[in-house]
Structures are given as structure tokens and as C-alpha cells.
Amino acid sequence: MNTKRRTFLQTVAGLVSLSALPGLATAKAPKKPLVVFVTGDHEYSGELTLPLIAAELEKNYGMRTKVLKAYPDYNGEKDIPGLEALKEADLAVFYLRWRQLPKEQLQFIDDYLKSGKPVMGFRTTTHAFNFPEGDERIRWNSFGEFAFGAPPGWGGKAAHTHYGHKSTTDVTIIPEAAKNPILTGVAPSFHASSWLYRVQPDYPAKGSTWLLMGKSVNPDKPAIENPVAWTWKNEWGGKAFLTTLGHPEDFQVESFQRLVINAIHWELGLPIPKKWKGKIDINVPYGHPKKS
Structure with a gap:
């Protein structure tokens, strides 16, 4: 056998043996992360705004999504079908209010x-x-606290309240957080239709990183500034991001859209998108009948 032929056969044999190695020649592309949105609020149309965020993630950011909704509609407090999807989720996004699951x-x-x-x-x-x-599930009333470092429920000792439905909120980046990757592309200040939630003085929880501060405009009572977006690590080691914004008109604000898309990438451990894909077309009405 001549030298050239021997070399050729050795090369072929090597390729065959390499292809037999598990996962080498048949390696699959990385699985797209799955983001599961869990919705069910009486007022802010989360079951309408979050599907539009989900669609954007699938179209432009290489993710898989699933949106779960309260049954039979947003006022249904005792059933959110499909929660078993959380078994496969890489990120769970919640927009809930006063459920009794x-x-x-x-x-x-x-x-x-x-x-x-x-x-x-x-x-x-x-x-x-x-x-x-007296309900055995009552610890879940503190979901905001143990999952997100937010006040444990509405009112009470936490003094968790807001400054009136006729007020709005001026939002600014907290100077110490200006270089936080979640704030990439977010304007130094913007206006939000959400009336400001009071979480101070005891929340966000110790160890949280405050990102955005809110100042109430036209409050119905003496108002203090309160953080409106922060990150935290909960007791199970899970990264948490919470914003007290979320009025449907907030989702029309490009800086808020960027905040949300950036935060989802941060939660998943993915690089913040270097290039913004453009403002998302979100035009969802506010007007669910119950107030909070």
C-alpha cells in the first residue's frame, strides 16, 4: 500500500472513531430557555401585557415561553391551569393579585x-x-416577602399601600446602580402611570440591590420616595427581580420595556442584549373593575 493511500485510510478511520464518541458528531444546539408567565390579577391586565412580552422573547431573543392565565378569567382566584409547566421552566414570571389557589x-x-x-x-x-x-395556606400571603424581598402582603404592619389612583410616578435611576446591566438602555428618568407603592421603611429586604426610585406625582397623602425595582437573592438561592410598576400604560414606555427584557436575560444568566430590537407594540387598556 502506498503512503498516500495509507494516510487517507487512517484519516477516514479516525473520523469514524471520533463520530462514535457520545455527543461529538451528533451534538445538538443548546436548548432554548423556557420562560413561564403566571398571570392572574383583577386590575392591571397582566394576562394581556405579558403575552406580548412573551411573543417578543420568542421572536427576537431566542427563548421559549408559556403563558398561564387564571380560569375562567382574570377574576378567577382559585384556578390557574397548567402550573405543572414550572417543572420545566428556567424562569418563572409572576403577575398575581389576591389568589386563593x-x-x-x-x-x-x-x-x-x-x-x-x-x-x-x-x-x-x-x-x-x-x-x-386559620387557613393552612396562609403563609402564602407572604409570598412577596419570601420570594422577592417585598412587604409581606398588603397593608398591616408593613404599611404597604399606595398614594391614590389619581397619582402617577416619576421614575429615576438610582445613581449607585447606573452601571447595572439591567439598566442598559433605560433612560435616566421616565414617567410611569402606576401610582407609587410604598414599601419603605422595612423593604426591599436586606441584601437587595435597588435599581429605580419612584416619586409620587399628585399623591393623595404625604408621600415619600420608594424604590420601584430591585434585585435580591431569596433563601433558596434564587435570583429575584421585582418591580412595583406594571400599569398597562407602563408597558408602552420603551425604557420600561428595556428594563423587563434586560431583567429576564439577567435572571437567566444570559448577556444583556447589545442591540435593542426596537420598541414593542403594546397597547393594552387599563380598566379591570376592582382597585388595589
């Missing part, structure tokens, strides 16, 4: 939290659950 559904959320995976929350998620005294 059955134990078997709460278990999916509990298992997810204890896995140490990241969580994200909007506005009324600070008071996501509302079980009566």
Missing part, C-alpha cells in the same frame, strides 16, 4: 422556589395571595 397548584410554585431557580414579579405580586386567618 388549591394546595396542589401551590405545590408547583413551592417546588419551583425550592429548586433555586430565578423568579420575577410585577406590581400586585407583592400581595399575590389572600388566604383568610
